[in-house]
Every structure is written in C-alpha cells, then in structure tokens.
Amino acid sequence: MQINIQNLEHRYQAKTPFERVALYDVDMEIADGSYSAVIGHTGSGKSTLLQHLNGLLRPFKGTIQIGNFTLKASEKEKNIKALRKKVGVVFQFPEHQLFEETVERDICFGPINFGVSEEEAKKRARAALKLVGLPEKYLESSPFDLSGGQMRRVAIAGVLAMEPEVLVLDEPTAGLDPRGRKEIMDLFYSLHKEKNLTTILVTHSMEDAAMYADSIYVMHNGTVGMKGTPREIFSNPEEIQRFGLDVPETVLFMKKLEDRLGRNFGGICLTIDEAAEAIASMVQEGEGQHE
Ligand SMILES: Nc1ncnc2c1ncn2[C@@H]1O[C@H](COP(=O)(O)OP(=O)(O)OP(=O)(O)O)[C@@H](O)[C@H]1O
Ligand SMILES: [Mg+2]
Numbered sequence: 471m472q473i474n475i476q477n478l479e480h481r482y483q484a485k486t487p488f489e490r491v492a493l494y495d496v497d498m499e500i501a502d503g504s505y506s507a508v509i510g511h512t513g514s515g516k517s518t519l520l521q522h523l524n525g526l527l528r529p530f531k532g533t534i535q536i537g538n539f540t541l542k543a544s545e546k547e548k549n550i551k552a553l554r555k556k557v558g559v560v561f562q563f564p565e566h567q568l569f570e571e572t573v574e575r576d577i578c579f580g581p582i583n584f585g586v587s588e589e590e591a592k593k594r595a596r597a598a599l600k601l602v603g604l605p606e607k608y609l610e611s612s613p614f615d616l617s618g619g620q621m622r623r624v625a626i627a628g629v630l631a632m633e634p635e636v637l638v639l640d641e642p643t644a645g646l647d648p649r650g651r652k653e654i655m656d657l658f659y660s661l662h663k664e665k666n667l668t669t670i671l672v673t674h675s676m677e678d679a680a681m682y683a684d685s686i687y688v689m690h691n692g693t694v695g696m697k698g699t700p701r702e703i704f705s706n707p708e709e710i711q712r713f714g715l716d717v718p719e720t721v722l723f724m725k726k727l728e729d730r731l732g733r734n735f736g737g738i739c740l741t742i743d744e745a746a747e748a749i750a751s752m753v754q755e756g757e758g759q760h761e
Contacts, residue, residue: 471537471556471635471668473500473523479531480518492518493692496532500685505662505669507679507700510689511714516640516672517562519689523638523670524557525550536636555584558634560642564625565618573599573616574609577628584632591631598627601661603653619650626654630661637662639671655682676718680704680740688713705738720745 478496483489493515500506508516521527522534525541534541539553547553561567570576577595582588596606602623608616613624626642639658643651659682662669673679679686680700688696688703690713696703703710704717707725716722717738724739727749735752739745 472502472535473498473537473636473668473670474535475499475522475532476534477532478519478522478529478534480515480522480527481530482518484530491692495693497694498687498697500668500670502668503666504684505659505682506671507683507686508670508672508689509674509676509679509686509715510695514689515692516689520559520638520640520670520672523636524554524559526559551584555632556634557636557638558629558632559638560626560629560640562640562644563622564629564642565613565621568613568621568625568628571612572609573604573611573613573624576613576624577631580628580632594631594633595627598631599624601630601657602627603657619646622646622650623654634667636668637670639669639673641672641674644674658682676704676716677720677741680718680721688715690714700740701738704740724748 475496475498478493479491480493481489481491496519508519510516518527522529522541523536525547529541529543531543536553536557539547539549541547568576570579574592574595577598578588578591581591581594586594595609599606599609604620604623604627608620613621616624637658642658643654646654655678658669661667671678671683683700686698686700686703687694688710695713696709704721707717707721710717718740720740720742721738724735724745728734735748739748
C-alpha cells in the first residue's frame, strides 16, 4: 500500500501546561512494496510517527494517506478497524501485550477479533508459529512459561497471523540475542519480498538499515532531517554524525582501509559482502600485476 504523509504534526498533552511537540512538518512518500527504515536519536519521534500509521495516535495537524484510508486531525477515519487489519504493527517489546492463557489463543486473538473463523485462525496460528521458528507444541503452552525471546516470537506471530499488507516494526529485535536478531530480521525481509509487503522499520542498527531498506528517513528533534537511499545517507559520515548517528561499521572499516592504503575503492561498501568483494578484487588486481 502506498503511504503519503503530509505536514504531520503531533503534540502530546495538547492544550495543557505539559504540551509537547513530538512531530512537526513530517513529509514522507512511501511506495507500495518498498522497505523504509526510520532512524534517529532517542526521543526524535520515531515511535510517535509509527503510532500514527494504524490510527493509535491522531494527527494534530496534517494528513496521512494509507491506500484508501485517510487520517487527519479534523475528522475521524470511520474505518479504523479495517485499517488496523491491513497495517500490522510490532511495537517495542510486544511481548508485554501477551495476555491469553495459551500461545494459540494469543495468536488467534487478532484474526478472530477481525472476523476470521476460529478454524481459519487456528490454521494461521500454526503457520505463523512455524514462520517465527517455534515448534508447534508451544501452541498449548502459556506464553508466560516461555523465555523473553520466545515470547517476542509469539507476539510477532500474532501480528503475522493477521496477514497484514503493511508491516510496521518498532525496534522488533531489541533485547534479542544476535542469532535471534538475524533470524527475525531475515524473516521480515523474506515475508516482505514474498508477500510484497510495504515495510517500515524503526531501528537503532545502522547495519540493518543499510542491509534491508530501499530508503532511509533520519528523524531529528521531531522532523525528517534527511532522507535518501542507504548509499546516499551513509556516504556522508559527517552529516549523519550531526544527527547523533553513525555510519555502519563496514563503511567505517573501509574508510580506514582506504586511508591506510592511500587508495580509493570508488564508493562505500554498505555490507560485509560488498566489502569482501571490493577487497578481493583489489587483492586479485595486485596479484595480476605481480605475474
Ligand atoms: N506518552 C507521552 N507523553 C508525553 N510525551 C511523550 C510521550 N511519548 C513520547 N513523548 C515525547 O515525545 C518525544 C518523541 O518520543 P518517541 O517515543 O516518539 O521517540 P523515539 O524516537 O521513538 O525514541 P526511542 O529511540 O528512545 O524509542 C520525546 O520527547 C518523548 O519524551
Ligand atoms: Mg521509540
């Protein structure tokens, strides 16, 4: 689904002495089927922005168009339930929202709430649990007998079982071990491709933003400070550091190597694979010259 955000503003505790502008002048154009990363220092407004995408927060000013749905300050979107069916959100620490007696019932809760039959919901629960890499026997377990990482997977399965068209992810892997992080990020990426989802990821990992996203938005003090492709965003370390962020480690490493060798690789390497490729061709070139 195409998403257009125009001139979005959000204030917390509006019209009270504690009023706080959390977002202003936010413009974004997110193409159907694209993968966008939203990065930015803590408190820059990332979570506030995401909570607008399924109508959890209402704009104070501006408009959000998601497919045929329109969210704006002046009027209530009548079809908020239909919107929430299409836009799946994995919030920060989604396991805090588990509440049912069994894993199966927890995963089925969303689909049933949105009118899916019990039989179909159970089928989806089984499939979703498999997708997130948990054995079927857990369907009968209490979610509270699982480890934190397993609970996270159950919560994610609950979102996937809704079969959303837009996937909104707010630091979905925070607090997981490295292997779990990679498994979950790869899962989201393969679903994104397979089901042609429109994915929006908030992350503090510059590596994940570089690896998965087509476009990156840099949030800064409540507005978009910079946007571009990962290559555009990370080609300029000084600029990104102005926003309190850094470039991926691989980009830093390759810059150091360029300085040490006094040569230029002709563009940045965003991932370990790209760096390995660039170094290998340099070494092979060198060997060629020796022969
Ligand atoms: N419920 C709330 N009431 C009042 N102010 C809030 C509320 N939630 C967030 N804020 C404020 O709004 C601003 C943006 O917060 P937000 O949670 O969107 O930031 P974030 O970019 O997601 O940060 P983080 O990286 O730490 O998750 C911050 O200044 C924060 O203090
Ligand atoms: Mg946040």
